[in-house]
Amino acid sequence: MLSPLVSLISSLGLPLEDTPTPVPSPGASLDPNTVTPGVTGFVVTALLIVAVLVLIADMVRRMRRLRYRLEAREKIEAEMAADRAAEADATSEGMPPKGMADGRFDPDDDGRGDH
Numbered sequence: 001m002l003s004p005l006v007s008l009i010s011s012l013g014l015p016l017e018d019t020p021t022p023v024p025s026p027g028a029s030l031d032p033n034t035v036t037p038g039v040t041g042f043v044v045t046a047l048l049i050v051a052v053l054v055l056i057a058d059m060v061r062r063m064r065r066l067r068y069r070l071e072a073r074e075k076i077e078a079e080m081a082a083d084r085a086a087e088a089d090a091t092s093e094g095m096p097p098k099g100m101a102d103g104r105f106d107p108d109d110d111g112r113g114d115h
Contacts, residue, residue: 037045
């Protein structure tokens with residue numbers, strides 16, 4: 001099974017054995033210009049930091065807006081529940097609910113009596 005693979009590799013001129021990787025000599029000094037990322041690396045890193053900060057600020061703004069909407073919805077629901085409870089108390093005492101003083105119901109009537 002391996003013989004066709006071995007013959008193919010040897011016909012291509014590829015070595016069959018692993019060649020060891022060269023190890024730099026301990027006395028070799030490194031050129032700092034080839035080791036550091038340079039200006040390009042600094043610019044890319046700075047742009048990534050700015051992008052992340054913009055995304056974080058946008059997320060905080062959206063979360064704050066969501067919290068305010070939730071608080072407003074809860075406040076409106078609490079007011080509506082209080083209005084329903086007040087109407088239920090008024091009907092249980094024999095008084096007509098707000099907007100039905102004359103026996104007619106006007107959905108546009110807000111109970112101020114300034115018509």
